[in-house]
Amino acid sequence: MKTINRMPVIDCDVHNQFRSGKDLVPYLDEPWRSHAAKFGIPGAGLPYSSPIGNKRKDADPPNGGPVGSDPLYMLEHYVEPFNVEYALLCSDSVIGASGFADADYTAAICRAYNDYLIAEWLPQSPKYKGYMCIGTQDPQQAAREIDRIGPHPGIVAVSVTGGSQMPYGQRFFHPIYETCERHGLPLVIHPGSEGAGIFNAPTAVGYVSNYLQWHTCLSQTFMAHLVSFVCEGVFEKYPNFKVVLCEGGVAWLPPLLWRLDKNYKALRSSVPWLKRLPSEYVRDHCFITTQPIEEPANLKHLAAMFEMFDAENMLLFSSDYPHWDFDDPTKILRWLPEDKQRKIFSENARKLFQL
Template sequence: MQTSNTDKKVPADQRPKLKRSIIDCDIHHATGMNAIKPYLPRAYQELVKQYGPALPGGMHFNGGVGGRMADAYPEGGGSAGSDLELMKKQHLDRYNVEYGILTGEGYAMHATPNYDYAAAICRAINEYTIEHWLSRESRLRGSVFISKQEPKLASQEIDRVGGRPDMVQVIVSSGASLPYGNRFYDPIYEACVRHNLPFTIHVGLEGEGINSPHTGAGYVTHYIEQRCARPAVMAAHLASFIFDGVFERFPALKVVLQEAGVLWLAPFLWKLDQEWKGLRVQTPWVRKKPSEYFREHIRVTTQPFEETPNREIFDHLLESIYAKETLMFCSDYPHWDYDSPSQALPKLDHELWDSIYYQNAAKLYGLPQRQTEEMK
């Protein structure tokens, strides 16, 4: 159900436009060290100049050209996702994107044991994003980067910029040393609730630096294995949120699972409900079926979407994950496996399409209803 090969061969700025405007929940603007270094404290600028970024990451080969679409690199040089005008031409204008949520790049600071340095990088990314992106394009919204390894510093950063109307979520990598339901992270969730911000888990940095291995069996050899292991990592975080009682402690908290696939959630929810029925005496604070917590608190983004053998299975699995309420579109622009909004999903009925491509995200992020007229 991902973008067709034919669509990927057509230059991005020549692909068909959409008639109705959409919200894209995952646009990766470039936030590499060259971009954010001026926003670091001078001491870190000097250390980076002398010794390099000193961050984990890059254990496995990626796809595409440097992990990006070949035509997403600016003609004048620079990395993919670094040029706002090119992004507008290829994606925002081309696909009638009413709002796009910026999700940055790399996340390597989420795997370093140097907590102060990680916090400084996150602050620099946030400042760079505000000045160079959000101030220049009204359709874009930002994600608050935090050093989730140190919840006190993380909550301070949420309090510092989380009240801005152009910052609409808190973002972390799925790679972690502890599953995200652990009470260690409670100060982060307290700050998220204070500012009415969803907590978004984006794939990446599994098995890197201080983070736990990609799988329960250990580290993997190839990138394809890492991609295939990501649903299991997200599943561990999801189970942890539910059974450690996060949604009972923070009933207003919303969590987004980003870029780890979608349809695997259906049988996983069935298993969570089944196991809870037999073992709920061990977690009496879990008052509802796990699938009910999922439906109320969890949102999932579309990319990369699994292909199914037939449409009947596709429709059944969508219904099983309450897609009309929980699923939100994301393109992953400008990554190599970018999903064109016109090709990401098969034909849907009007109401379901509107929920996935606009309404669910608008409700979650507090965004206005469509301002753009339907394109003829």
């Protein structure tokens, strides 16, 4: 097989999914097994439909299964040709499970998915590593699941969706972060169900009318969670805890941090637990993935934006394979010096995920 990329890649957002919801049935306990066997895996129900679908048309497996459901074809079609050293798997199938109202059913689905991932995906290649899934409705159950699965050598992070009923820095969620820190696992926040199920509306002013607006406004979710993490003192309380903001854009970060730093100087009495500027916590604890990177017509504008935050040390390459907005690692960011490319395409992720 011909390799078309000379630079090693650690892809921090590769989407796998089931052939069908029945794939999880063997991994579920009763009564959830019977429920899933009869009715399938429940989802939050995103209220928007993409007019172009959500996949690359050339990524359909030859066996006729859904895109992203065949681990061997994914190796053949993407991982091997593009010199992907590690493909970090983020489930398409259960990413929105926390939008389902039944916290116990959600926890069961996440347990089953994690066992399925370890049994049926990770053994297919040493290049596959996994993000385990948890439900956020019940942080105590989520913490127990991290304790159960976190020690597995193929699990490199804990994934949650951006949709939520409250910002993620709030104390309700802290048992999750304490357990992540204890196992050395970053928390990966990925979009996909904002505005669905029991989650809040996808923008600060309510529901938008179509997928274009929803997709464009996803950055609002990441801004709110990031400010919450900092201002609620999460990074003071858990000094070794790391967060990855995945698939929410990049260019919004510097002006948000300018505003937060400026406001902190006048309003710091409301957050007396903070000992440093907010931007310093973000630089030391947070990472952001490249896809979907904002690429203006004049790349000098993007280069200037990169200079406004520690881009070479905070960015992680992601392709979003096999989705419609896939970023080809042979094409994006090739205007950067090679030493910075290597950090973004592999070395930052290697260090963060201890690969």
